[in-house]
Amino acid sequence: MYKFSLWITSISLGLTACVSNHYTHPSDLRFQDKKAENNQTVIVKRDGVLCAEDTEKSQNCPIEFYIDSVKAGNFYINNSANYQLKSESYNFKVKNCTEASCQSCDVDLAVGQLSSNEFVLSVDNVGKPFISNNGTPLVCKTPAKAAKSITEKTLTLDLAADTLFxxxxSSLNDLLPKGRQEVLNVASQISNNFVSVSQIKLKGHTDRLGSDSYNLQLGQNRANTVRNLLVQNGVAGNIISAESAGKHQPVTNGCFDVKQREELKTCLQPDRRVSVEITGITK
Structure with a gap:
């Protein structure tokens, strides 16, 4: 009686061990419904190739199998499963993740037009999974390259008012030959150095001499004239804004220590300008 009890206990333990061995069958199976429209039985097996450092009783890299991005099973070595699919095109994907990284391979297949609906999952010597059909490894799709990030840049120029006018x-008739050429050079830079331009900001600046109202109007008129000449030379008018800062944004220190009138005008020359900001995508 005692021996019989030991025998029963041994059988029970053996059965428990078999049931608890989660490497025996694939888990998380999907696409198992046998319906009239699911008339294609696809057989998926994993071969006996272990990942590096795995053993049959300690497997750390199951191959995850996906159908159209839906996880359809975890496969350990020598696992197999049947799937019921329609006669349609599907994306089959295999994935193997470790603590360090994930590797994957996916292929597009027309189920129902294949010579064999039996597929074998395996891993290569570096742990990357792949799918074979009719004994031939299928070519993995090349991952789409990420689009390059395109950012706009801003080019800033200062056109000397004394050279321009x-x-x-401040009018087109007041433009000096050298000043006209400088504006044409800006139009050329826009055409040659930019793929596209989203905006151009023109701002007229004056020196501190003269009244506030006079300088505001002078700066505006000069910015308007540069704008008109750019438009005449092919630059889209709807992307150009023109405004005046008058004498309120000087780049000199005001030259207050200079007393002679002509010397003062020369000292203040950098303040008299039309600034140009071109924002767009460069070539």
């Missing part, structure tokens, strides 16, 4: 002038 006659003294106290």
């Amino acid at each position: 006659k003294f106290n002038g």
Whole structure:
């Protein structure tokens, strides 16, 4: 009686061990419904190739199997499962993750048009999973390259008002030959150095001499003239804004220590300008 009890106990322990061995069968199976429209039986097996450092009783890299991005099973070595699919195109993907990284391979297949609906899952010598059909490894799809990030850049130029215009002038008729050429050079830079331009900001600046209202209007008129010449030379008018800062944004220290009128005008020359900001995607 005692021996019989030991025998029963041994059988029970053996059965428990078999049931608890989670490497025996694949888990998390999907696509198991046998319906009229699911007329294609796809057989998926994993071969006996272990990942590096794995043993049959201690497997740390199951191959995850996906159908159209839906996880359809975890496969350890020598696992197999049947799937019921329609006669359609599917994406099959295998994935193997370790603590360090994940590797994957996916292929697009027309189920129902294949010579064999039996697939074998395996891993190569570096642990990357792959799928074989009819004994031939299928070619993994090349991952799509991430689109390059395209950012706009801003180019800032200062056009000297004394080069652009006659003294106290601001109209197209007041443009000096050298000043006209400088504006044409800006139009050329826009055309040659930019793929696209989203905005161009023009701002007229004056020196501190003269009244506030006069300088505001002078700066505005000069910015407007540069804008008009750019438009005449092919630059889209709807992306150009023109404004005046008058004498409120100087780049000199005001030259208050200079007393002679002509020397003062020369000292204040950098303040008299039209600033240009071009924002867009460069070539």
